[in-house]
Amino acid sequence: MTDFLLQLTLPFSLLLLLLLAVQRWLLNLFGARTVYALWAVVPVFLLAILLLPLLPVSIDTAAIKRYQVGMQQLADTVQSSNWLFWLWFSGVMLCIGWLLLSYISSSALFNRAKPVKISTVSVNCRQADSNSGPYITGLTTPRILLPNDFFRRFDASQQQLILQHELTHWRRGDLHLNYLALALVSLFWFxxxxxxxxxxxxxxxxxxxxxxxxxxxxxxxxxxYGYALLSSTQQSPSYWWPLTHHYGDYNTMKQRIMQLQRQQGLSKAIVLGAVALVIGATLLLQQPVLAGVSKTQQLTAVTRIEPRYPTQAAEQGISGYVQVKFDVDAQGKVINASVIKSYPEQVFDKEAIRALQQWQYTATGIEHKAQLVQLDFELDVVQADMERISVTPPAPKKS
Known part of the structure; x- marks a missing residue:
């Protein structure tokens, strides 16, 4: 998991840098609604990365290098811990704990608040005993928390616009998108x-x-509405939660007031174009780059770690094979390893990937894509000079 996240960090960071760099310029050019929609390219990029290994590939069986795995590496011990993984996992748990604590605390604050009836909205509204809010919260049903001076600080027109603002967050699904965004923050906390x-x-x-x-x-x-935002900058909330927005943030409020002067709609063409560009760039980055590789740059395995034979498979007399596709980076390290075929399914996959990720090849200075290897797990190792023919049972007939 940590290897995958680290490999993803560079392209992911470049995408975020681009969005951060052009956001103010795009805001003036296309408006707030388009800029907000452009953030959809982040989950689209990550989804494209995850789905790429699932795309069908044409496998040239002649290009698969085969290695035998015997019982000398019988897996009877627990896999050693990876300190980098546990460091990352500890950070994830801290983030999740912080978010859960924030959600529980904000729920407790809402439950302590005094219920208020507002005829123009059908949502459960409560008024806090502090200046927290206004904000909307909830997983399945919306709930709005209002500050203690809501009805004194804002006139009737301002109150309705603020309530509509919070309800708009709910109708657009902003709260649930925030949960997704915070999940990504937790995964990439480093x-x-x-x-x-x-x-x-x-x-x-x-x-x-x-x-x-x-x-x-x-x-x-x-x-x-602008005056309502301006008055909110003078208030310092007693509480702030990661799932709600801080109304008293001066820089944000200043920008919001300035944006009220211009009204620009959502440019679907710009958003769809950006999404298509990200997907295209992601696919392009995954294409093989070995067309012009000379023979002096061909890969040679320097270190091969033999997989451990699973204990349960050895006890049951099970043998089989795993075919793996992987890339080798410029330094000769195996990356992006994934199983393309195995028999029996799932029996040897985990050990094959674990061992293969530790293999080391010669450093050629370029990345080698789509390397293929077959690991044969056999109870009795076959002599190297003996001809081998793989025989697998036919797929069951559909009734």
Whole structure:
């Protein structure tokens, strides 16, 4: 897991850097709603990376190198711990713990608040005994928490616009998208760009929500809404949760007030174009780059770690094979290893991948794509000079 995340860090960081660098320029050019929608390229990129290994591939069986695995490496011990994995996993657990604590604390704050009835909305609203809020929360049903001076600080028009703002978050699914974003932050907690990106993503979310709420508002209503935002910058909330937005943040509020002066819709062409560009770039990066490799740059295995024969398979007299596709980076390290075929399925896969990831090849200075190897797990090792023919049972007939 850590190897995959580290390999993903560079292209992922470049994508986040690009989004962070152009966000202000795109905001002025296309508006808040388009900028917010452009953040969809982040999960699209990650999804494309995850789905690429599932695409069908044409395998040239003649190109598969075969290695025998005997019982001398019988797996009767627990796999040694990887300190890097446990460091990453500890960070993930800390992030998850922080988020759970925040959610529980915010729920407790809402439950302590006084219920209020607002005729214009059908959502459960409560008024806190502090200046926390306004914000909307909930997993399956929306709940709005209002600050203790909500009805004194804002007039009727401002109150309705603020409530519509919170309800718009719920209708668009912003809260659940925030859960997804925080899951990515937790996975990539070690990358500071992820934290910066999450901050800018949430700011873009608020700007887009303002634009949607006020798109049909009159000039007077926009001015009133701007005054409501301005008054919120003077308030320092007693609590702040990662799943809610800090209304009192001065820089965010200043930007939101400025954006009220311009109304720009959602440019679907720009968003779809960006998504297509990211998917295309991801596919291009995965293409083989060995067309011009000379013979002096061909791969040679320097170190091969033999897989351990699974104890249960040895006890049951099971033998089989695993075919693996992998890449070799410029330093000769095996990356992106994945099983393309195995028999019996799932019996030897884990040990084959574990061992193969420790193999070392000669460093050629370039990345070698789509290398193929077959590991034959056999109770009795066959002599190297003996001709071998693989025989597998036919697939069961469909009734």
């Amino acid at each position: 990358n500071p760009l992820v934290w910066l990106a999450y901050r800018d993503y949430r700011n873009a979310q608020e700007l887009a929500c303002d634009a949607l709420v006020t798109q049909d508002a009159s000039k007077a209503e926009r001015i009133a």
